[in-house]
Amino acid sequence: MASSQPGIVVYCAHLAIENSVINRAMRDAVIDLANVDFRDLYELYPDFFIDTTSEQAVLRNADLIVFQHPIYWYAAPAMLKHFQDTVLLQGFAYGPGGTALQGKDFLLAVSTGAPAEEYGPGGIHHYPFEELIRPVEQTARFCGMRFMPPLVLHGGHSLPDEVVTAHAKRYRQLLENYQRPAD
Amino acid sequence: MDNHSLLFNAFVYLLAAVLAVPVSKRMGFGSVLGYLLAGVVIGPWGLALIREAEDILHFAEFGVVLLLFAIGLELNPRRLWAMRKPIFGLGVAQVTITAVLLTAIGIAFGLEGSVAVVAAMGLSLSSTAMALQLLTERNLLPTPAGHSGFSILLFQDIAVIPMLAVIPLLGVSAANETGSQFDWLALLQAVGVIVLIIVGGRFALRPVLRLVAATELREVFTAFSLLLVIATALLMQAVGMSMALGAFLAGVLLAESEYRHALESDIEPFKGLLLGLFFIAVGMSIDFGILLRDPLLIAGLALGLVMIKGIILYALGRFYGLPASQLPMFALVLSQGGEFAFVLFGVAQTFAVFPASITDTLIVTVALSMLTTPLLMVLNDRFVAPRLDHTPAPPMDEMEDHGHPVIIAGFGRFGQIVGRLLHANGIDATVLEHDPDHIETLRRFRFKVFYGDACRLDLLRAAGADSARILVIAIDGREGISRLAELVRENFPHLQVISRAWDLAHVFELLEHGVCAQERETFEGALRLGEEALKQLGFTAWRAKQAAHRFRAHDEETLDELYQHYHDDFELRIRISADARERLREIMQSDEDHLSSRADKGWQQASRAVAEKTDK
Numbered sequence: 162m163a164s165s166q167p168g169i170v171v172y173c174a175h176l177a178i179e180n181s182v183i184n185r186a187m188r189d190a191v192i193d194l195a196n197v198d199f200r201d202l203y204e205l206y207p208d209f210f211i212d213t214t215s216e217q218a219v220l221r222n223a224d225l226i227v228f229q230h231p232i233y234w235y236a237a238p239a240m241l242k243h244f245q246d247t248v249l250l251q252g253f254a255y256g257p258g259g260t261a262l263q264g265k266d267f268l269l270a271v272s273t274g275a276p277a278e279e280y281g282p283g284g285i286h287h288y289p290f291e292e293l294i295r296p297v298e299q300t301a302r303f304c305g306m307r308f309m310p311p312l313v314l315h316g317g318h319s320l321p322d323e324v325v326t327a328h329a330k331r332y333r334q335l336l337e338n339y340q341r342p343a344d
Numbered sequence: 345m346d347n348h349s350l351l352f353n354a355f356v357y358l359l360a361a362v363l364a365v366p367v368s369k370r371m372g373f374g375s376v377l378g379y380l381l382a383g384v385v386i387g388p389w390g391l392a393l394i395r396e397a398e399d400i401l402h403f404a405e406f407g408v409v410l411l412l413f414a415i416g417l418e419l420n421p422r423r424l425w426a427m428r429k430p431i432f433g434l435g436v437a438q439v440t441i442t443a444v445l446l447t448a449i450g451i452a453f454g455l456e457g458s459v460a461v462v463a464a465m466g467l468s469l470s471s472t473a474m475a476l477q478l479l480t481e482r483n484l485l486p487t488p489a490g491h492s493g494f495s496i497l498l499f500q501d502i503a504v505i506p507m508l509a510v511i512p513l514l515g516v517s518a519a520n521e522t523g524s525q526f527d528w529l530a531l532l533q534a535v536g537v538i539v540l541i542i543v544g545g546r547f548a549l550r551p552v553l554r555l556v557a558a559t560e561l562r563e564v565f566t567a568f569s570l571l572l573v574i575a576t577a578l579l580m581q582a583v584g585m586s587m588a589l590g591a592f593l594a595g596v597l598l599a600e601s602e603y604r605h606a607l608e609s610d611i612e613p614f615k616g617l618l619l620g621l622f623f624i625a626v627g628m629s630i631d632f633g634i635l636l637r638d639p640l641l642i643a644g645l646a647l648g649l650v651m652i653k654g655i656i657l658y659a660l661g662r663f664y665g666l667p668a669s670q671l672p673m674f675a676l677v678l679s680q681g682g683e684f685a686f687v688l689f690g691v692a693q694t695f696a697v698f699p700a701s702i703t704d705t706l707i708v709t710v711a712l713s714m715l716t717t718p719l720l721m722v723l724n725d726r727f728v729a730p731r732l733d734h735t736p737a738p739p740m741d742e743m744e745d746h747g748h749p750v751i752i753a754g755f756g757r758f759g760q761i762v763g764r765l766l767h768a769n770g771i772d773a774t775v776l777e778h779d780p781d782h783i784e785t786l787r788r789f790r791f792k793v794f795y796g797d798a799c800r801l802d803l804l805r806a807a808g809a810d811s812a813r814i815l816v817i818a819i820d821g822r823e824g825i826s827r828l829a830e831l832v833r834e835n836f837p838h839l840q841v842i843s844r845a846w847d848l849a850h851v852f853e854l855l856e857h858g859v860c861a862q863e864r865e866t867f868e869g870a871l872r873l874g875e876e877a878l879k880q881l882g883f884t885a886w887r888a889k890q891a892a893h894r895f896r897a898h899d900e901e902t903l904d905e906l907y908q909h910y911h912d913d914f915e916l917r918i919r920i921s922a923d924a925r926e927r928l929r930e931i932m933q934s935d936e937d938h939l940s941s942r943a944d945k946g947w948q949q950a951s952r953a954v955a956e957k958t959d960k
């Protein structure tokens with residue numbers, strides 16, 4: 162039965178999910194899906210002591226790996242970076258024998274504070290958003306994963322409720338409709 | 345009374361109570377009727393085992409005093425103030441209407457004016473002891489009717505004072521003019537004593553209680569509790585006021601103190617026994633001689649009294665908007681004559697307002713009317729109440745106590761840290777602590793503090809264990825912790841228990857008692873120190889921290905694993921709980937296998953290499 166549905170793991174990192182609008186709505190939209198393992202990293206490892214062995218096992222069993230977080234300083238919250246540093250190790254994710262993630266799908270589901278038009282020449286963030294997330298994209302590729310088109314919600318706190326709700330719904334549909342990649 | 349007869353009397357009372365009360369309760373008549381009948385049986389008209397009924401009655405009245413003190417403890421001044429309307433509205437109405445009507449009836453039956461007035465005053469009062477006992481037994485005090493009933497009783501306690509003052513004026517033997525100046529003095533004394541009680545209770549009692557509590561001797565505290573009530577009662581009596589009223593005042597003044605529950609539970613057994621004795625004495629003092637001489641008259645008087653009082657109460661309850669379902673109960677519970685009537689009629693006889701024959705007749709009437717109340721209440725419970733609309737009445741707000749979500753049992757070195765963390769994060773906690781030194785400070789910081797042993801069920805209940813969400817067990821000593829965890833699981837299964845634990849064996853014991861989180865009390869501190877030692881040896885702070893984390897994770901894993909086998913592996917259980925040395929060896933072997941041999945990967949390896957270089 163489990164094999165009929167693709168396995169999805171969502172790694173979520175947010176410093177205060179209880180006060181978040183977007184990421185909480187997104188979490189609530191997908192957390193009940195049977196094939197989704199929603200892993201709130203700050204809740205699981207509040208003292209930054211990540212259980213490498215069990216997280217590697219989780220990654221191995223997943224078909225789709227999602228990183229869900231707000232963008233802090235053009236990157237993921239420190240916890241998610243720490244997760245990469247301590248779990249995506251040589252011999253597991255890359256290097257000799259490091260094939261555990263090969264052929265899996267990777268989705269970046271992020272939110273930003275500034276509206277879309279600020280990303281690009283003349284905007285306060287200067288670079289187009291796709292350029293700023295190149296390190297993640299390359300991390301996924303380096304591990305042999307397919308980097309799916311990211312799901313981005315710009316505009317942070319000033320968004321009306323309907324937009325947030327619609328976005329969360331889209332997120333859910335995306336995970337619901339996800340098909341395991343054909344080998 | 346020599347020693348032997350004292351013990352013999354005690355033997356008779358206790359035996360009578362132990363035999364009669366359970367039977368009466370089993371038959372659904374409640375304890376009061378059991379005591380009354382026991383009194384009849386052992387009294388001069390029954391087996392005649394005891395003769396000095398009147399002395400006993402006088403002595404046992406102290407039970408009523410303790411009862412009022414205990415009730416005062418439940419009512420802080422704010423709640424009492426909120427009750428001023430029912431006390432002076434309903435209370436005044438009940439006493440005046442009843443007294444006026446009874447006077448009129450008395451005169452109509454040819455009684456002399458002054459006799460009728462005094463008799464009516466005495467009969468208008470109800471039995472505080474009886475009514476409160478019946479209300480408490482049925483848990484009706486917090487209902488509107490219970491509340492109103494209590495207000496009336498309280499007013500009656502106050503009303504006794506002017507009544508007692510009036511009697512000498514009506515007497516023939518007292519020269520009517522001697523009074524005026526003397527009365528002023530008495531009034532002054534009375535006011536002085538009340539002021540003394542209020543000021544003393546407010547400012548002096550708490551520090552004194554603290555000193556007494558600091559002795560940590562329970563019996564000294566109990567002795568002081570009793571001393572306090574007796575002293576107050578004597579003081580009030582000395583200026584001619586109701587002892588019960590004084591005790592009530594003292595109770596109210598202590599209602600907000602942290603010692604309230606300790607006082608309450610210390611007084612409780614004395615109160616119960618003396619009240620029982622009081623009812624026994626009432627039973628004994630029913631003079632069946634008079635009853636048999638004129639059974640119709642006495643029965644008529646008693647029933648008439650109960651009917652008239654009941655009807656007036658019913659009407660008043662209706663007028664004051666009590667729920668219809670509670671009206672019959674309200675009318676019945678206060679329908680009898682009371683202990684104050686005994687006092688009043690005694691005084692009236694002394695001042696020759698009454699001839700002895702009238703005193704005797706009235707006292708039998710009152711005693712008999714008291715006998716009817718528990719019976720009528722049972723009839724009401726069985727036949728009347730079930731027919732009435734039983735929408736549960738909302739409990740009175742003033743009687744309710746909204747507790748904090750967290751209770752911390754024990755506020756020593758351990759509990760303080762938990763409490764401070766919660767406090768710093770705006771969480772209000774209720775603290776149970778038996779060391780009076782901390783209590784003052786805690787109260788200043790919005791903690792609700794209860795003084796006493798956390799393992800006492802009544803204290804837990806008082807601290808709001810019924811409504812709290814979390815109980816933190818932070819008391820010292822493994823037996824006490826286990827006992828408390830067990831007690832809580834049995835009595836407050838909804839409470840999530842977070843507990844301090846002694847060692848591994850104790851952890852398992854606590855898990856068996858259903859605690860949801862535990863922490864070995866020395867574990868985190870020792871681990872931090874171990875981490876510190878690693879740092880001093882040249883480990884980087886991060887690596888030392890990781891080592892500590894890894895150690896904790898492994899330890900928890902071991903614990904989980906052991907606990908899984910704990911149930912079915914008897915031998916393991918013995919090993920865990922019996923041989924600490926063997927356990928240590930096993931655990932250290934496992935540490936070595938899992939922690940040292942774990943190959944660090946990537947950067948961890950690099951950092952180890954660095955650390956080893958610096959080690960040397």
